[in-house]
Amino acid sequence: MVPACRTGYPAPVHVPLGSLAPAMARVRVVPGSPYFTIDDGASWTPIGHNDAITWPDLAPLFRRRDLAAVERHLLELRAHGVTCIRLMLEYCHGEHRYLERPAGRFVPAMVRLWDDLFRLLERVGLRVLLTPYDTFFMWIRWQRHPYARANGGPCAGRDTWLTCPETRRAIKQRLAFASDRWGGSPALFAWDLWNEIHPAHGGDDPAAIAPFIDDLSTWLRTHERSRLGYANLQTVSIFGPELIRFPALVEPIFRHRSLDFANTHLYEHGTIDNPHDTVAPALAAARLMRAAVIDAGPARPVFDSEHGPIHRFKDRKQTLPSAFDDEYFRHIQWAHLASGGAGGGMRWPNRHPHVLTRGMRVAQRGLADFLPLIDWSAFRRRNLSAALRCADRGVATVGCGDERQALAWLVRTDAIDAEGTLAPRHDASATVLHVPGLADGAYDVVCYDTRAGAIVTRTRAESEGGELVAAVGPVRSDLAVAVRGAA
Helix, strand or coil, X not given: CCCCCCCCCCCCCCCCCCCCCXXXXXXXXXCCCCCEEECCCCEECCCEEECCCCCCCCHHHHHHCCHHHXXXXXXXXXXXXXXXXXEECCCCCCXXXXXXXXXXXXXXXXXXXXXXXXXXXXXXXCEEEXXXXXXXXXXXXXXXXXXXXXXXXXXXXXXXXXXXXXXXXXXXXXXXXXXXXXXXXXXXXXXXXXXXXCHHHHCCCHHHHHHXXXXXXXXXXXXXXHHHXXXXXXXXXXXXXXXXXXXXXXXXXXXXCCCCCEEEEECCCCCCCCCCCCCHHHHHHXXXXXXXXXXXXXXXXXXXXXXXXXXXXXXXXXXXXHHHXXXXXXXXXXXXXXXXXXXXXXECCCCCCCCCCHHHHXXXXXXXXXXXXXXXXXXXXXXXXXXXXXXXXXXXXXXXXXXXXXXXXXXXXXXXXXXXXXXXXXXXXXXXXXXXXXXXXXXXXXXXXXXXXXEEEEEEEEEECCEXXXXXXECCCEEEEEEEECX
């Protein structure tokens, strides 16, 4: 763990836990590539989801009610291929998890909670994408938040979060505290500097966003380099539909010079946020990720750090049936990866109870087992979804590739049953996949059953004239395909 911070809090108390995981290395961006690596040179992919310190799996951290249960949960995640969870330093759905109360005073019980969690993450070998504020409930419950001036805080109104000088100082103070105490932990994957940044946070002015990012990012990077000798990775997330309302936000979110990777939340209305079948949301995710990959450019990682049936759950008060939700989750995961995103995206549970299902964990394990089929450290992908072709007209194709590798996800669009899930087409004929852009030569083609998490076939194919035609067998429901230059 890191040493005590300069605010005078004691060093973290060591708690007896399970066996220590191998020493962790810090995560970095592969130079000139849209993927991640760790300091020892191995590829690293964010596989995970959103969690919260008040939700069932992590709630026992508070006042150390049951640290062993939390450790078992984290070990279970690791066993299913999870590498990263996304968390907020405070989740202010209620009154008892504020990190500061009053503003500027860091609550000892919360500091201890995070000390314990970082130590658990290090021992288990998981990482966290950490964002300092729960801006959703902070906005909804602003009248109760310690930062509100009516409660002795620095900020007159929630519409000045991005522009108020006193609030800016409070934000930096929080980040300084968090960085000094936990920023040196290898369990910290990156800072999500501001959750779902929005013009409303700055007086409904989209122009307020870029200067805010620039100031906060530059300041934190300088602070960490002076104290740690390096700076942790940084991003800023956005509620994806706002990019339609405010297209000018594409520049600061996807291409800001101070950020290390791009981050969006896929909540398209009517498909992802309120699904009626398991295919349309995945194809919507593929379309949105294609735009994100293009907007971010060829050398910047991009991924979705929130998605899920938010409208169905929050507004309509419905929890999706587990079988439907498992397939919905799995399809979006593969559409995200095949579009060129880093990993499979990070689901916001939107379930009751607020945790992922066992089937979703199995899907994460299946994705993790597929990853070694691609050499991510050498993959300079571009999105190919508009150019891929499958001879079976009942199959939609999503994919990405470069001159030596390609990745595709094939899904049937003509086999949706009355429940909105895919009914396997056992009568599907063997088909071929056309992949453009590969250099001429021989390639290994691996077809992967995403439901079973298993390789179906390994074949060899030739690319001639810049196009590879690969036999992939019948696509009965969906199929992932990895193409890699033959050794």
